Amino acid sequence: MKPVDIKSLVNYVSLKILGGGDYLLDALEEYLVNGEGPAIVAHKYNISKHQLRGYAQRIIEKSGNEMRAKKIIPILQYLAKDIKPIVVRNDNGVYTCKVCNTMVAREDTEEHVRKYHKDQLSLAIKKMMERLEEYRANKEKAVLVTAS
Numbered sequence: 001m002k003p004v005d006i007k008s009l010v011n012y013v014s015l016k017i018l019g020g021g022d023y024l025l026d027a028l029e030e031y032l033v034n035g036e037g038p039a040i041v042a043h044k045y046n047i048s049k050h051q052l053r054g055y056a057q058r059i060i061e062k063s064g065n066e067m068r069a070k071k072i073i074p075i076l077q078y079l080a081k082d083i084k085p086i087v088v089r090n091d092n093g094v095y096t097c098k099v100c101n102t103m104v105a106r107e108d109t110e111e112h113v114r115k116y117h118k119d120q121l122s123l124a125i126k127k128m129m130e131r132l133e134e135y136r137a138n139k140e141k142a143v144l145v146t147a148s
């Protein structure tokens with residue numbers, strides 16, 4: 001079986017969140033983990049069903065299969081806890097980058113982050129990878145406690 005590509009998952013999630021998609025993991029939790037209908041979830045987060053399925057597909061591919069994706073989503077939520085978007089959407093649906101104070105087209109938010117704020121992106125990825133280390137260390141501790 002294909003191993004979980006955690007680095008690729010972290011890269012994907014970081015870029016999505018920084019680009020204003022901070023609903024990504026919550027939407028995927030509801031849709032993939034809790035089994036909510038795609039129409040309901042898509043409506044709640046103001047995205048299309050097609051987009052939601054696309055996000056799920058990417059996470060499943062990077063996880064290896066759907067079962068694993070379901071297990072990984074809560075872990076990714078834990079890792080991404082402190083990651084905040086730098087491109088934000090206001091009530092009028094306009095996306096603005098908080099770092100350089102420019103308006104960004106909805107379809108260009110991720111490209112904007114990748115192109116102009118590589119440092120922020122690297123930092124977010126680094127934070128998530130550090131939390132992953134913590135998570136793994138805690139899990140090992142838990143295993144040792146249970147074993148002794």
Ligand SMILES: [Zn+2]
Pocket residue numbers: 097098099100101102112116117
């Ligand atoms: Zn910017």
